[in-house]
Amino acid sequence: MAPDLKSFYKTVDDLAEPFIERLRDAVAIPSISAEDERRADVVRMGMWLKGQLDSLGAAMEARPLGAQPGKEHLHLPPAIIGRYPAKKDESKRTILVYGHYDVQPASLSDGWKTEPFKLSVDDKGRMYGRGSTDDKGPVLGWLNVIESHQKAGIDFPVNLLMCFEGMEEYGSEGLDDFIIAECKPGKFFADADACCISDNYWLGTEKPCLTYGLRGCNYYSIEISGPGQDLHSGVFGGTAQEPMTDLVRVMGSLVDGDGNILIPGIKELVAPLTKEEQSLYKNIAFTMDNLYESLGSKTGIFPDKESTLMGRWRYPSLSLHGIEGAFSAPGAKTVIPAKVTGKFSIRTVPDMEPQEVDSLVYSHVDKVFKSLKSKNTMHCNLQHSGKWWVASPKHWNFTAAAKAVESVWGVQPDLTREGGSIPVTLTFEQATGKNVLLLPMGSSTDAAHSVNEKLDRKNYIEGIKLLGAYLHYVAEEPMKTS
Numbered sequence: 001m002a003p004d005l006k007s008f009y010k011t012v013d014d015l016a017e018p019f020i021e022r023l024r025d026a027v028a029i030p031s032i033s034a035e036d037e038r039r040a041d042v043v044r045m046g047m048w049l050k051g052q053l054d055s056l057g058a059a060m061e062a063r064p065l066g067a068q069p070g071k072e073h074l075h076l077p078p079a080i081i082g083r084y085p086a087k088k089d090e091s092k093r094t095i096l097v098y099g100h101y102d103v104q105p106a107s108l109s110d111g112w113k114t115e116p117f118k119l120s121v122d123d124k125g126r127m128y129g130r131g132s133t134d135d136k137g138p139v140l141g142w143l144n145v146i147e148s149h150q151k152a153g154i155d156f157p158v159n160l161l162m163c164f165e166g167m168e169e170y171g172s173e174g175l176d177d178f179i180i181a182e183c184k185p186g187k188f189f190a191d192a193d194a195c196c197i198s199d200n201y202w203l204g205t206e207k208p209c210l211t212y213g214l215r216g217c218n219y220y221s222i223e224i225s226g227p228g229q230d231l232h233s234g235v236f237g238g239t240a241q242e243p244m245t246d247l248v249r250v251m252g253s254l255v256d257g258d259g260n261i262l263i264p265g266i267k268e269l270v271a272p273l274t275k276e277e278q279s280l281y282k283n284i285a286f287t288m289d290n291l292y293e294s295l296g297s298k299t300g301i302f303p304d305k306e307s308t309l310m311g312r313w314r315y316p317s318l319s320l321h322g323i324e325g326a327f328s329a330p331g332a333k334t335v336i337p338a339k340v341t342g343k344f345s346i347r348t349v350p351d352m353e354p355q356e357v358d359s360l361v362y363s364h365v366d367k368v369f370k371s372l373k374s375k376n377t378m379h380c381n382l383q384h385s386g387k388w389w390v391a392s393p394k395h396w397n398f399t400a401a402a403k404a405v406e407s408v409w410g411v412q413p414d415l416t417r418e419g420g421s422i423p424v425t426l427t428f429e430q431a432t433g434k435n436v437l438l439l440p441m442g443s444s445t446d447a448a449h450s451v452n453e454k455l456d457r458k459n460y461i462e463g464i465k466l467l468g469a470y471l472h473y474v475a476e477e478p479m480k481t482s
């Protein structure tokens, strides 16, 4: 192993406690992008991140992204962008890294065992807290890499460009146009040679992976209203048409219990499975027990690994997320809600065009609602949309990352796709014209978006080494390859 890497790894181990404290400080800021009343916290989180990077000597900027579309009274949180070292070294490669500093909603009443915005480390080194794995741990990974180089007195191997956003969990509103503008000649991201995103997870708990594909996400709402206000079900039940009754019937028409999407035409948009692709699934280190461990149950749809991986990566899915306005508290309130809004999303895959999916959704929902012959009113809207992405892993960016995995974890990584979505991945690829790599830090049991989200101490500390080693191997890859 190169002496620089050896001393970098040792310094990361020596700084493990301060790095965990840095994560504790980040988790303590409830930067929930989906809750309007938390917008000030999202901005505070962005500015905290900028402050940390300022004090590490990076050249940072907080760029405003304007008003939030559809909620013009709210400002989008800033894009925190920067460069390290502050002055570009023309002899080195330039790597653009992206992450997000917003998180999903969380509250103790959802069933968390510990306070979601207080990092709680148990005796097995599991660090619980909202955003620990998605995506505050990986974002702080880059800061910790910088600090470890400084403390170890090692030359930083590349020019690092950074782009951290605060609306990823809400569809990355406002960021696409910003990235496209900043990738133009002479602008901030113009000189990137490749991109790296650490914002997804291993397939299991033991084997690291490099990821070259993501599903897209079209997120919809169906609003049904009728009565002028909520009603007493004893007085009005049986005499008023109820919005909730209509909504559950419309939502029930979207998908069946085995995950089959019931909207006509959706299946036909999916690229057929080729023999070559089919053969890839066999060799992936994944077992049904991995699935059951991360599900916390044995309620998977498929009996085998191949169908399960295909169901996650290469076929679309439709999930029902919730109903705004419905009675959901404990107890037995006898109310008829006057207006309810159902939320669902479709994870999209090659070759599904988001607009084609929209048309099929709208015409299906309209048809089903009309068939109810209800006097209520229905509106179906797209909340946000991000396209799927599949790239080639045959690139020096992936080769460098594979060497880093071998150096840190002592194994060759699996090449995987991911069922989740990171809407700006495709934007980075198209706007820079360069390769994008997904280099995950956390594992399959981290419960991102769920209750008791965590990041294992080992994944965090070794993950910092992984991100740093990746930059070192990037610097070693021959310059002549694209």
Ligand SMILES: C[C@H](N)C(=O)N[C@@H](Cc1c[nH]cn1)C(=O)O
Pocket (backbone or CB within 6 Å): 134, 135, 168, 169, 170, 171, 199, 200, 217, 219, 386, 419, 420, 421, 422, 423, 448
């Ligand atoms: C994979 C990434 N860490 C993530 O969680 N992405 C979100 C992004 C999102 C939110 N709405 C639509 N996309 C996800 O996959 O849900």
Ligand SMILES: [Zn+2]
Pocket (backbone or CB within 6 Å): 100, 134, 135, 168, 199
């Ligand atoms: Zn994320």
Ligand SMILES: [Zn+2]
Pocket (backbone or CB within 6 Å): 104, 134, 169, 448, 449
């Ligand atoms: Zn997320």
